[in-house]
Amino acid sequence: MRVTEAFRAAFGADPRTVWHAPGRVNLIGEHTDYNDGFVLPFAVPWGVTAAVSPRADGVVRLLSLQAEGGPVTRERLDGTRGWERYAAGVLAILGDRVRGADIAVDGDVPQGAGLSSSAALEVSVGSAVNEVYDLGLTPMEIALIGQKAENDFVGMPCGIMDQAASALSKEGHALFLDCRSLASRNVPLDLAADGLEILIIDTRAHHELADGEYAKRRAECESAARTLGVAALRDVTDLADALGRLSGDERKRTMHVVTENHRVEALIGLLRAGKAAEIGALLNASHLSLRDQFEVTVPELDVAAEAAVRGGARGARMTGGGFGGSVIALTATDRVEAVQRSVTAAYAEKGWREPRYLRATPAQGARKLA
Ligand code: GAF
Numbered sequence: 001m002r003v004t005e006a007f008r009a010a011f012g013a014d015p016r017t018v019w020h021a022p023g024r025v026n027l028i029g030e031h032t033d034y035n036d037g038f039v040l041p042f043a044v045p046w047g048v049t050a051a052v053s054p055r056a057d058g059v060v061r062l063l064s065l066q067a068e069g070g071p072v073t074r075e076r077l078d079g080t081r082g083w084e085r086y087a088a089g090v091l092a093i094l095g096d097r098v099r100g101a102d103i104a105v106d107g108d109v110p111q112g113a114g115l116s117s118s119a120a121l122e123v124s125v126g127s128a129v130n131e132v133y134d135l136g137l138t139p140m141e142i143a144l145i146g147q148k149a150e151n152d153f154v155g156m157p158c159g160i161m162d163q164a165a166s167a168l169s170k171e172g173h174a175l176f177l178d179c180r181s182l183a184s185r186n187v188p189l190d191l192a193a194d195g196l197e198i199l200i201i202d203t204r205a206h207h208e209l210a211d212g213e214y215a216k217r218r219a220e221c222e223s224a225a226r227t228l229g230v231a232a233l234r235d236v237t238d239l240a241d242a243l244g245r246l247s248g249d250e251r252k253r254t255m256h257v258v259t260e261n262h263r264v265e266a267l268i269g270l271l272r273a274g275k276a277a278e279i280g281a282l283l284n285a286s287h288l289s290l291r292d293q294f295e296v297t298v299p300e301l302d303v304a305a306e307a308a309v310r311g312g313a314r315g316a317r318m319t320g321g322g323f324g325g326s327v328i329a330l331t332a333t334d335r336v337e338a339v340q341r342s343v344t345a346a347y348a349e350k351g352w353r354e355p356r357y358l359r360a361t362p363a364q365g366a367r368k369l370a
Pocket of ligand 1: 032320
C-alpha cells in the first residue's frame with residue numbers, strides 16, 4: 001500500500017494500523033442535520049487512508065501524500081494549518097487520552113466536488129487512533145469527535161451527517177440517520193437491480209461565500225426555532241401555522257427544512273416499497289426547495305440539475321452544503337451518456353468549463369485495512 005510505504009519512508013517503521021474512511025454523497029435530507037432532522041447519505045468509493053502509530057512523547061507527526069513537502073512535526077496541535085487541522089483537531093478533541101502519534105494519510109476523494117474529504121480524513125484518523133490507543137469508541141462516537149473537531153478546531157459549524165456517513169455506511173446501502181436521537185439504519189439501495197444509477201456531476205464551481213453562508217443558514221434556522229418556541233425545526237408539526245408566525249428568510253428556511261424532512265421519509269417509503277425508479281420527483285423537489293427556499297444553489301448547480309433532467313435523468317438535485325460542489329442525477333444506466341451530453345452542452349452554451357462526471361455505487365464506511 002502506498003500510504004504504508006510513505007509512512008515507513010518518513011517515520012522509519014511500519015504503522016501500527018491502517019484505516020480507510022470514505023467520502024459521501026447525500027441522496028436526500030439537505031441542511032436538515034443541524035435542525036435535528038433526517039438524512040439519507042451513502043458512502044462513495046473514494047476516501048482517505050490513514051496509517052497510524054502511537055508515540056509516547058506527546059509529539060504528533062503528520063504526513064499527507066497529497067501535500068507538498070515532507071512530514072510536519074507539531075508539538076502543539078493549535079499550530080496546524082490547512083488539511084492538518086482536520087487530523088490535529090481529532091487528536092485535540094481526544095485530549096489526554098492520546099499521547100502522540102505518527103500519522104500518514106493518502107486521499108482520493110475528488111477535490112472541490114463537495115464529497116466530504118474532510119469527514120473522510122477525520123474519521124480515518126479517528127478510527128485508527130481509537131484502535132492504537134484502545135479507546136473503545138463506537139463508530140458514532142468517532143463521527144461525533146470528527147464533527148466536534150470540525151466545529152471547534154476548524155471553525156466550520158457543520159452537522160453530523162458527513163462524519164456519520166463516513167463512519168457508519170454499509171456497502172450497497174444508504175444510511176438513514178435521525179440526527180436528534182442518532183439512531184441509524186442501513187437501508188438497502190440496489191439501484192442497478194432497477195437498471196438505474198446515480199451519476200455525480202461535479203460542477204467544478206466553488207463559491208467563496210460557502211462557509212459564511214452555511215453559518216448564516218444555520219443561525220437563521222436556530223432563530224426561527226426560537227421564534228416558534230421549539231427546540232429545533234424538526235419539531236414543527238403544523239407547517240401552515242409556523243409559516244404564519246414567521247416572515248422573510250426565516251420563513252423560507254423553515255419551509256425548506258420541514259418539507260425536506262418529509263421528503264426523506266417519503267423517499268425511504270418508496271425504497272421500502274421497491275419503487276426506486278419513482279424517487280426522482282422527490283430529488284427534483286428537494287433541489288427546487290434548496291434553490292428557492294433555502295437559497296444555497298448557484299447557477300452551475302441549477303443548470304446541471306435542469307440539463308440532467310432534460311437529458312433523461314429521472315431526477316436530479318444538488319448534494320451537500322451548496323454554493324458549488326456536485327449534483328446527483330438518478331439515471332437509467334443506458335441514459336447516462338445522454339445525460340452527460342445534455343449537461344456538457346448546457347455548460348458549453350454558458351461558456352463554463354466542462355463538469356466532471358463520476359459514477360458511484362454505495363460503498364462501505366470506515367474499515368481497517370491492515
Ligand atoms: C455540509 C455539512 F457538513 C453537513 O453537516 C450538512 O449540513 C450539509 O452540508 C448540508 O446538508 O456537508
